[in-house]
Amino acid sequence: MSRKKTPKSKAGSAPATSALPAANGPRPVRPGTARPGPEAPPNGPPQPGRSSVGGGGDFYDVAFKVMLVGDSGVGKTCLLMRFKDGAFLAGTFISTVGIDFRNKVVDVDGMKVKLQIWDTAGQERFRSVTHAYYRDAHALLLLYDVTNKASFDSIQAWLTEIQEHAQDDVVLMLLGNKVDSAQERAVKREDAEKLAKDYGLPFMETSAKTGLNVDLAFTAIAKELKQRHTKAPSEPRFQLHDYIKREGRGASCCRP
Ligand SMILES: Nc1nc2c(ncn2[C@@H]2O[C@H](COP(=O)(O)OP(=O)(O)OP(=O)(O)O)[C@@H](O)[C@H]2O)c(=O)[nH]1
Numbered sequence: 001m002s003r004k005k006t007p008k009s010k011a012g013s014a015p016a017t018s019a020l021p022a023a024n025g026p027r028p029v030r031p032g033t034a035r036p037g038p039e040a041p042p043n044g045p046p047q048p049g050r051s052s053v054g055g056g057g058d059f060y061d062v063a064f065k066v067m068l069v070g071d072s073g074v075g076k077t078c079l080l081m082r083f084k085d086g087a088f089l090a091g092t093f094i095s096t097v098g099i100d101f102r103n104k105v106v107d108v109d110g111m112k113v114k115l116q117i118w119d120t121a122g123q124e125r126f127r128s129v130t131h132a133y134y135r136d137a138h139a140l141l142l143l144y145d146v147t148n149k150a151s152f153d154s155i156q157a158w159l160t161e162i163q164e165h166a167q168d169d170v171v172l173m174l175l176g177n178k179v180d181s182a183q184e185r186a187v188k189r190e191d192a193e194k195l196a197k198d199y200g201l202p203f204m205e206t207s208a209k210t211g212l213n214v215d216l217a218f219t220a221i222a223k224e225l226k227q228r229h230t231k232a233p234s235e236p237r238f239q240l241h242d243y244i245k246r247e248g249r250g251a252s253c254c255r256p
């Protein structure tokens with residue numbers, strides 16, 4: 001299989017669109033397939049890899065676009081940094097402005113899968129900018145902060161946004177972040193599990209600080225997308241829900 005080289009990450013910007021979608025109420029969102037495809041320039045669909053030339057960068061077979069969404073401060077940027085660099089950005093909170101992306105290539109059953117991960121700004125004032133990026137996303141990680149009830153209460157509104165702007169078959173996963181802060185927990189795990197069940201979403205609690213379940217979340221997404229892309233009839237169907245249930249670690253355990 002031919003392989004392509006990842007471009008360096010860079011900040012992206014999209015044409016601003018206008019109004020927020022009408023709130024029609026959330027509908028169940030399928031933890032579905034993403035359409036594989038094109039690798040993307042900032043606003044285009046990802047593509048299967050091609051032979052690469054030139055030095056530097058990682059080679060890959062197929063690329064997918066993943067977006068991180070959720071209220072400001074839930075830990076989207078930290079989750080991405082943990083996955084990409086294995087580091088935690090402690091200290092001052094620097095809120096993301098607009099949108100940015102990082103690439104990471106993961107090995108899924110012998111195939112190099114490039115995830116182009118878009119880190120969106122959670123602040124309301126950037127919402128119109130990020131709307132333009134949903135369309136080409138193959139997967140969305142929707143985050144709330146387990147120590148911030150308001151961020152959990154926003155999940156239904158986020159699902160409405162996703163319904164309005166993302167593809168119907170986008171792969172979607174709900175993540176409750178900052179589970180290391182047990183003393184400050186404000187959202188019960190069971191409440192999130194119930195919400196996830198109601199919407200048919202895979203769900204895990206994570207910690208960008210300790211690394212708990214972070215690699216697992218992205219790996220599960222990569223496996224799901226890769227399998228939908230290859231569609232090998234001989235392979236048993238990858239079960240995203242079962243996989244994270246089996247591999248995920250509970251909130252009581254802080255092992256990365
Ligand atoms: N304890 C703890 N703190 C975290 C964790 N993840 C992020 N934080 C902290 O939460 C704050 C916000 O994190 P960010 O990753 O910048 O939040 P964000 O979702 O990107 O916010 P916006 O860019 O405004 O949308 C920072 O002070 C982080 O240090 C975590 O897993 N545990």
Ligand SMILES: [Mg+2]
Nearest residue numbers: 076077095096
């Ligand atoms: Mg951020």
